Amino acid sequence: MISLDNRPIGVFDSGLGGLTALRSLSRILPGEDIIYFGDTGRVPYGGRSRETIMKYARQDIAFLRSFDIKAVLAACGTVSTNGLDEIAARSDIPVFGVVEAAAAAAAAATRSGRIGVIGTKASIKSRAYDEAILALRPDARVVKNACPLFVPLVEAGKIGDADPVLDLVAREYLEPMKEARVDTLILGCTHFPIIAGTIGRIMGPEVRLVDTGAQTALRLARCLKENDMLSEKEEGGCHRYFVSDNPDSFREAAELFLGGSLRGEVRHISVDEL
Numbered sequence: 001m002i003s004l005d006n007r008p009i010g011v012f013d014s015g016l017g018g019l020t021a022l023r024s025l026s027r028i029l030p031g032e033d034i035i036y037f038g039d040t041g042r043v044p045y046g047g048r049s050r051e052t053i054m055k056y057a058r059q060d061i062a063f064l065r066s067f068d069i070k071a072v073l074a075a076c077g078t079v080s081t082n083g084l085d086e087i088a089a090r091s092d093i094p095v096f097g098v099v100e101a102a103a104a105a106a107a108a109a110t111r112s113g114r115i116g117v118i119g120t121k122a123s124i125k126s127r128a129y130d131e132a133i134l135a136l137r138p139d140a141r142v143v144k145n146a147c148p149l150f151v152p153l154v155e156a157g158k159i160g161d162a163d164p165v166l167d168l169v170a171r172e173y174l175e176p177m178k179e180a181r182v183d184t185l186i187l188g189c190t191h192f193p194i195i196a197g198t199i200g201r202i203m204g205p206e207v208r209l210v211d212t213g214a215q216t217a218l219r220l221a222r223c224l225k226e227n228d229m230l231s232e233k234e235e236g237g238c239h240r241y242f243v244s245d246n247p248d249s250f251r252e253a254a255e256l257f258l259g260g261s262l263r264g265e266v267r268h269i270s271v272d273e274l
Contacts, residue, residue, distance in 0.1 A: 004228070004230065004231065004232040005070050005224075005228070005229040005230065005231065006033070006231050006232060006233070007033075007068055007069055007070035008032070008033035008034055008035045008067055008068075008069050008070070008238075008240075009025065009029075009032055009033070009034050009035070009069060009070065009071050009072075009073065009220070010034075010035050010036075010037070010061070010064030010065070010067065010069035010071070010072045010073070011025065011034055011035070011036045011037070011064075011072075011073045011075050012036070012037040012038070012039070012060040012061070012063075012064060012072070012073075012074060012075065012076065013037075013038055013039070013074075013075045013076045013190060014038075014039050014040075014042065014043040014044055014045040014046075014056075014076050014078065014079075014151075015038050015039065015040050015043035015044065015151070015155055015191070016038060016040070016043075016154070016155060016191065016250070016253055016254060016257050017075065017076070017151070017154070017189060017190035017191030017192075017194075017213075017257075018036065018038065018073075018075030018076060018190050018213070019036070019038075019075075019190075019254055019257035019258055020075075020190050020191075020193045020194065020211070020213045020214070020257060021073055021075035021098070021190050021212075021213030021214070021216060021217055022034060022036055022075070022213075022239075022258075023213075023257070023258050023259065024211070024213055024214040024217035024218070025073065025217040025220065025221070026237065026239070028217055028218060028221045029221050029224070029230070029231075029237070030234070030235040030236070030237060031230075031231045031232075031233035031234045031235050031236065031237050032230075032231050032233075032237045033231065033237045033238045033239070033240075034237060034238075034239045034240070035064055035067050035069060035240050035242070036239065036240070036241045036242070037060055037063055037064055037241075037242045037243070037269075038241070038242070038243045038244070038250060039056060039060060039243075039244050039271075040243045040244055040245035040246070040249075040250055041243075041244030041245040041271050042056060042244060042271065043151070043155060044078075044120065044148075044151045044152065044155075045076060045078040045079065045120070045122065046078045046119075046120025046121050046122050046123065046146075046148060046151060046189075047120070047121055047122070047148065048122065050082045050083060050122070050126075053078055053079060053082045053083070053122060054079075054082060054083045054086075054087075056079075057074065057076075057079045057083075057084065057087060058087065059274035060079075060274070061074075061087065061091075061095070062274070063242070063269065063273075063274050065093075069093065070093060070094075070224075070229055071093055071094040071095070071096070071220060071223070071224065071229070072091070072093065072094070072095045072096065073096050073216060073217070073220055074095065074096065074097045074098070075098065075190045075213050075216070076098070076189075076190065077098055077099075077119045077120060077123045077188045077189040077190060077212060078119075078120045078122045078123050078189070079097065080097030080098045080099050080123075080128070081097075081099055081119070081122065081123040081126040081128035081129070081188075082122055082123075082126050082128075084097040085097070094220070094223055096216055096219060096220050096223075097216070098188075098190065098212035098213060098215070098216045099128050099129060099132050099212075100132055100219070101212070101215035101216045101218065101219040102129075102186050102188070102210050102211075102212040102215045102216070103129060103132035103133045103135075103136060103186070104132075104136060104215075105210050105215045106133060106184045106186050106210045107133055107136040107137040107140065109184050109208050109210065110137070110140065110183055110184040110208075111183050112181070112182075112183045113137065113139050113140045113141055114140075114141045114143065114180055114181060114182045114183055114184075115133055115140055115141070115142050115143070115182060115183075115184045115185075115186065116142075116143045116144070116145075116176075116177040116180065116182035116184065116185040116186065116207075117129045117130075117133075117142060117143070117144045117145075117185075117186045117188050118144070118145055118146075118147045118150075118173065118174070118177070118185065118186070118187065118188055118189070118192065118199075119144075119146065119147065119186075119188030119189045119192075120146060120147070120148060120151065120188075120189055121146040121148055123146075123188050123189065124144045124145065124146040124188075125146075129142065129144070129186060129188060130142045130144070141180070143176060143177060143180040143182055145173055145174075145176050145177065147169075147173045147189075147192075149169050149173075150169070150170075150173070150189065150191060150192060150195065151189065151191050153165065153166055153169065153195075154191045154192075154194050154195060155191070155253070157253060157256065159194050159195055159256065161197040161198050161201065163198075166195060166198055167198060167202075170195070170198050170199060170202055171202055174199065174202050174203060177203065177207075178202075178203065182207065183206065183207055183208065184207065184208045184210060185199070185203060185207055185208070185209050185210065186210045186212065187199070187209055187210060187211055187212060188212060189212070190212060190213040193209075193211045193213065193214070194256070194257060196209055196211070238263075238264060239263045239264035240264050240265060240267075241254070241262070241264055241265065241266040241267070242266070242267050242268075242269045243266060243267075243268060243269070244268070244269055244270065244271050244274070245268070246268070247266040247267060247268050250266055251266050254266075
């Protein structure tokens, strides 16, 4: 007999980027309830120390767990590459970061073995993507570059393909990838799929872009199915959103990330309550 689990799934990020993972998750599993926490009061995480990043991650997960969730999706490349495995190893519910699924997709997709990775400074410094890719494809050449301005540009709404500031910054960041002739590029931050149009145009149509949030949503969905943890609802899952800064600003920007109106309430949670 198949057991059903109607507890919600928890998703968190330092800001808005995790909504790209939520969008994929809700498309794959439309019947699942989801609790989203965006730490908009402390965004970005990418320039902080590993100790601070892990402190924030533990606080974020503890907040989500107050809702009796059945799984966590850490939709944050910085958290996923800076010790999330330590938290996951001690957890009694599944905890998913974005590295493993994206690395597997890139290793399978590359033709030449030249794989690019872009992310925050903390993600790139961690070498987590290098290790995950090389474990699957030892002959791969991994080319990396930190893109610290992408997150604030996206959070500020500078996401249009014709935006001159975004175009200028993206060309500078992506030049090492073009020089290395990578054929696969991991978007190592869940903010980056929002500007995939600009990234793809600069890199060219022959380069495959790997969306870390989407790949991880697929892996989480497989885990729930394999362990009989899916909701009994086939559609119409409830979404609730919590942020550590202005809910109105979040709602307005979130609609750009989700490609439509925001389903569910948005509530403010003080950082002091985490």
